[in-house]
Structures are given as C-alpha cells and as structure tokens.
Amino acid sequence: MAKKDFYTRLVYARQTPLIGKLFYYLLKLLGSEIPVSVPIGPGFILEHGGHGVVIHSKAKIGSHVHLYQGVTLGRADIYLPIEQSEFEGIEIGNHVILSPGCKVLCKQGVLKVGNGTVIGANAVLLESTGEYELWAGAPARCVGKRPRLNGAGE
Numbered sequence: 001m002a003k004k005d006f007y008t009r010l011v012y013a014r015q016t017p018l019i020g021k022l023f024y025y026l027l028k029l030l031g032s033e034i035p036v037s038v039p040i041g042p043g044f045i046l047e048h049g050g051h052g053v054v055i056h057s058k059a060k061i062g063s064h065v066h067l068y069q070g071v072t073l074g075r076a077d078i079y080l081p082i083e084q085s086e087f088e089g090i091e092i093g094n095h096v097i098l099s100p101g102c103k104v105l106c107k108q109g110v111l112k113v114g115n116g117t118v119i120g121a122n123a124v125l126l127e128s129t130g131e132y133e134l135w136a137g138a139p140a141r142c143v144g145k146r147p148r149l150n151g152a153g154e
Helices: 006-013 020-029
Strands: 053-055 059-061 072-075 086-092 103-106 108-113 133-137 140-145
Touching (some): 072 086, 086 103, 103 108
Parallel strands (some): 053 072, 072 103, 086 108
Antiparallel strands (some): 133 140
C-alpha cells in the first residue's frame, strides 16, 4: 500500500471531529477547495498537491480515485442563482482517474462518472459515463474503453 502524501492526509483530516475545519482551511490555503461535506472513499490520492482543485459541496468521491491538479467538479449553470438550479450533485465512482485540468460539470440531476473511467487532460465532461470508459475533448466524448485490471474493483 502506497504511503499517503501530506496533501492526501489533509483531505482525510477534514473529517476529523472538532479540528476538521482547520485542516480544510489549510488545504484551501495550499490551493485545493474540497469542502468538509464531500465524502471520499479509501485509497484516494490527490496527485501533485492538487493545486487548483475545486470540488462542489454536493460531490461524492469513491475509493481509489486519482485526482490531479486543476480538476473542477461543479455546476454547469453557474449563471443561475442556486435556488433556480436543477443541479443535484456529482458522483465519482471507484478507480476513476481525473486527469489534469479536467472539468466535470453538471447542469441538472446527478452526473455519475462510472467505475474505472478516465477523464482526459483538459476535458470538459457534461454527461454521465459508463464503466471503464475513456473520455476526452471539450465537450468530452467517449473515445474508448479502459482494460479492467486485476485488483481494480473487480
């Protein structure tokens, strides 16, 4: 099992009773906005310190997710007041890779990124994905399938 780096430890420390907010603000000062309300499964890795990462408070992140710098999980309809938005949340499955600079933006309902999916660098994902798919482009589209590896959630 890989040793957790400092930034990943801060992500998990956000959930610590009483002092979790302190760790949240420290992570924010270091360049990552990951609200305390966001549940994150085991094996999460915030690659390269996650500089520029912004995650909406209604997101959920599964286990063994790799999240790189510059990733955004949020609303696609930020021009609307929150009361008028049909956005309900974003769910990231297990063994997902969110490559540098990718944006996962939901306009209505819940956008789901399936288990084992990879979202390519600088892609703009606006729809839910299947499992073990490769998505790239702006707007992102499915460009292939990822092989299922032993020990990767099977």
